[in-house]
Amino acid sequence: MNLIDWLVLVxxxxxxxxYGTWRTRHTDKLNTYLKGNxxxxxxxxxxxxxxxxxxxxxxxxxPGQAYENGIAFIQNYFxxxxxxxxxxxxxxxxxxxxxxxTAYEYLGKRFDQKTRLLGAGLFLLQRGIQAxxxxxxxxxxxxxxxxxxxxxxxxxxxxxAIVYTVTGGSAAVxxxxxxxxxxxxxxxxxxxxxxxxxxxxxxxxxxxALGKLEAVDYTPDLQRRYTIxxxxxxxxxxxxxxxxxxxxxxxxxxxxxxxxxGRLGLMFNAVLKIPMxxxxxxxxxxLFVFYQFQPSTPVIFNQxxxxxxxxxxxxxxxxxxxxxxxxxxxxxxxxxxxxxxARDSGDDLAEAAARSEMLAAQEESxxxxxxxxxxxxxxxxxxxxxxxxxxxxxxxxxxQLPHGVIGLLIAVMFASALSSKxxxxxxxxxxxxxxxxRHFRPLVExxxxxxxxxxxxxxxxxxxxxxxxxxFVSFAENLIEALNIVASIFYPALxxxxxxxxxxxxxxxxxxxxxxxxxxxxxxxxxVFGKIYPEHEIGYLWLNPIGCAxxxxxxxxxxxxxxxxxxxxxx
Amino acid sequence: MTSPHxxxxxxxxxxxxxxxxxxxxxxxWRGVYVFVFSCFVATVIALTIFSRVFA
Numbered sequence: 001m002n003l004i005d006w007l008v009l010v011x012x013x014x015x016x017x018x019y020g021t022w023r024t025r026h027t028d029k030l031n032t033y034l035k036g037n038x039x040x041x042x043x044x045x046x047x048x049x050x051x052x053x054x055x056x057x058x059x060x061x062x063p064g065q066a067y068e069n070g071i072a073f074i075q076n077y078f079x080x081x082x083x084x085x086x087x088x089x090x091x092x093x094x095x096x097x098x099x100x101x102t103a104y105e106y107l108g109k110r111f112d113q114k115t116r117l118l119g120a121g122l123f124l125l126q127r128g129i130q131a132x133x134x135x136x137x138x139x140x141x142x143x144x145x146x147x148x149x150x151x152x153x154x155x156x157x158x159x160x161a162i163v164y165t166v167t168g169g170s171a172a173v174x175x176x177x178x179x180x181x182x183x184x185x186x187x188x189x190x191x192x193x194x195x196x197x198x199x200x201x202x203x204x205x206x207x208x209a210l211g212k213l214e215a216v217d218y219t220p221d222l223q224r225r226y227t228i229x230x231x232x233x234x235x236x237x238x239x240x241x242x243x244x245x246x247x248x249x250x251x252x253x254x255x256x257x258x259x260x261x262g263r264l265g266l267m268f269n270a271v272l273k274i275p276m277x278x279x280x281x282x283x284x285x286x287l288f289v290f291y292q293f294q295p296s297t298p299v300i301f302n303q304x305x306x307x308x309x310x311x312x313x314x315x316x317x318x319x320x321x322x323x324x325x326x327x328x329x330x331x332x333x334x335x336x337x338x339x340x341x342a343r344d345s346g347d348d349l350a351e352a353a354a355r356s357e358m359l360a361a362q363e364e365s366x367x368x369x370x371x372x373x374x375x376x377x378x379x380x381x382x383x384x385x386x387x388x389x390x391x392x393x394x395x396x397x398x399x400q401l402p403h404g405v406i407g408l409l410i411a412v413m414f415a416s417a418l419s420s421k422x423x424x425x426x427x428x429x430x431x432x433x434x435x436x437x438r439h440f441r442p443l444v445e446x447x448x449x450x451x452x453x454x455x456x457x458x459x460x461x462x463x464x465x466x467x468x469x470x471x472f473v474s475f476a477e478n479l480i481e482a483l484n485i486v487a488s489i490f491y492p493a494l495x496x497x498x499x500x501x502x503x504x505x506x507x508x509x510x511x512x513x514x515x516x517x518x519x520x521x522x523x524x525x526x527x528v529f530g531k532i533y534p535e536h537e538i539g540y541l542w543l544n545p546i547g548c549a550x551x552x553x554x555x556x557x558x559x560x561x562x563x564x565x566x567x568x569x570x571x
Numbered sequence: 572m573t574s575p576h577x578x579x580x581x582x583x584x585x586x587x588x589x590x591x592x593x594x595x596x597x598x599x600w601r602g603v604y605v606f607v608f609s610c611f612v613a614t615v616i617a618l619t620i621f622s623r624v625f626a
Binding site for chain 1: 615
């Protein structure tokens, strides 16, 4: 990065944060602080919902994921539009009708205080840890590639988000997210355009022939991670949990001038999310084609860790892997060119033969890359913390884009980290204030100034917790993956509680409370069983519909068992 | 849905479930949802065709 890149990066990041802080510095009304300006329109809400969901991982890791495994991941989003329709039609009107600040406040009104505290507790536990990961995940990659200090990167990103989120609350989050999304869209489209310019004319056909463009898989196999069925059913329940019950999203759309604004904001996402994700995964698939024609495609993209080994005591082993990969890469290039020529000739038999030779060359190249990854992780356990595919897009940015655009793309990574982190901190501060502090201090409910002060304090405390957590996890291996699994384990019970709340009105608090706890144990049991007996392991998306269905079933059965006793205690 | 604890909030008076969406060509919310669902189906069909063409 040169001076121009630094100016673009610091100018956009600090500029947006300072603008958000300055514009919302006089926010002293609780409603504005927690829900944003009352005049917020649907476009701001829609962008805010999108910005909170898409963290740096979306822009940094997803192209790498498509580079390695193709664009099938897009099926994970197939349930999202359907879930958003349900949230807009059912969840949102009820939240607005009751005038709640948090989704868990609704559980308190519908059931009882213990169910509200259970919901809020699950959210705080899960999202508090996730807020740490939101900073840690991009920081470790950017720090590694750019040679920055990891701890300073984490602290700078975290503090910047804390400053404007604490100052202006939801109003600041909504305002800054608009500008951050402008930077993100501008940067990603610029990178995509430059990549298209650099690609050979048959790029899309080459990507397809090498198996990178299978977007929809209709195979009815529970053990396949990405199919249309897991995407529709699992993705639907996962999206319903996230958009309907996770306060970091609920807070984005319950404000606004009227019910119409929130609904249209959600529909904006329902229409645009899949096309947007398609552009990102296509970027990854086309990066794959781009690197097939580069003379010096690295065997490992995380070059800073790789070069340490090449120049270390076991350097000979690593240099030999590099040589083998370079030979295989040249052979593969020839096979790809041969396939293109056979395809253009219109000879089907020659095309089929050339295709199988090309795929064999691809397999050989993959085998060497896998060997190199294993060797690197054995020599340097720190390499296990990230996947090599996470370094694909950032390598392209730093080596292929002109100065100025590099700064813009690094700004994209930080803008996405800040926008999702701010949304999370805002929700954590709100839930702590409304569902915990005010629950235990009910007499202060009408002291608006004190409520705002406390919301600010809680937001700051969660921000500092997130920074501390991000600094701590740098000592642990594979924690990110472990925590993602934990998050997917906790959502189904919470969604089940909300489904019962909305649709089964005779079930009361005690029944649903114990049903949620039983469900939680059952989901953990299913997950552990799959780990002990891998032949019976199911894709993690399936835990969502299974867990939700179990929670509804347990609630109905327990309500029937408890009968009038539970109803009497509820009333 | 009813709840023994429901209260009447300040924002309720501003919201009307029957309020038209104000989207050109779509007069009801049901129409908006059908439109969004149709977009989704069209997207999945387009992606399926895309997969078949380039496989």
